[in-house]
Amino acid sequence: MAASVTDFKNFQRDIKKHIRGKDAQIKQQMCSSFFFKYEVDDKQRLIRIFWADVIGRKNYASFGDVVSFDTTFSMNE
Structure with missing residues (x-):
């Protein structure tokens, strides 16, 4: 059975839901040389x-x- 466009869209939705808010941490776990730092107000x-x-x-x-x-x-124009 072949996957449909809807199947791919649902898969993409589920992946985005799973990694939301932790994509940089996942990248760092996959690649030890990846570094990130951020600041919020x-x-x-x-x-x-x-x-x-x-x-x-x-x-x-x-x-x-x-x-x-x-x-x-x-914002600073």
Whole structure:
């Protein structure tokens, strides 16, 4: 019996429900070189995040730079 589109959507829904709120911890368990740290404000809103995985570390070693996203850009125009 072949899986239907609905079967795949239900599977995706169930996986997202299972990992909600712990995706970074799961990634860290799977890959010991994955590192993350984050900060939230008094309203539990994300204000800073940093992560580094194997590919990011290799790129930094090769090129000596990082990618940074300013999520406050639209608020500080």
